[in-house]
Amino acid sequence: QVQLVESGGGVVQPGGSLRLSCAASGFTFSTYGIHWVRQAPGKGLEWVAFIRYDGGDIHYADSVKGRFTISRDNSKNTLYLQMNSLRAEDTAAYYCAKHSATSGSIDYWGQGTLVTVSS
């Protein structure tokens, strides 16, 4: 079965950096695009970034562009999100989520990892 397991969350000071990882299993990771989606406390879902199956096409939300970098290592079945210049408003649960090739939507989600930006 499809599994996505995020890690790397924690508490970081404003202006700091953090790298999230997402370990994938149960499907052929190298043939699917993957998203990062976040949810701030008490708020709704916010799409953050997408990377195509081969890393050749990448998109970001305006709110993170220039600060966050999505990448993947298909040899390790792992997705990454490098987050720099973190702000209080980046505090959220971060989900990695599998792109569906047939529907174009998101068909599987991880459990999420919590990032807290606070001094």
Added chain:
Amino acid sequence: DIVMTQSPDSLAVSLGGRATINCKSSQSVFYSSNNKNYLAWYQHKSGQPPKLLIYWASIRQSGVPDRFSGSGSGTDFSLTINNLQAEDVAVYYCQQYYSTPYSFGQGTKLEIK
């Protein structure tokens, strides 16, 4: 960027009743070349990851009960839940995947009356 707006923000429906959630996009998410609306609905229960319910605006994801249905085209969409069950309590989100950024609606909180 496409802005997604849901209504209402919250609603309470009796067990066995019908819930209807609306979603409006600031521009059409209909792609005429394949006749598809790039619109999905997700259910998000507290403490769990979101779950895909509907894609292409009206196609139920495998395993989703037929009490859930999606409709609409262009800029106006609806999610209807018939015969509401206690386990349907959740926040529901629409999302457009027509163009990046793949925006979500603000969410609709569904409760039992």
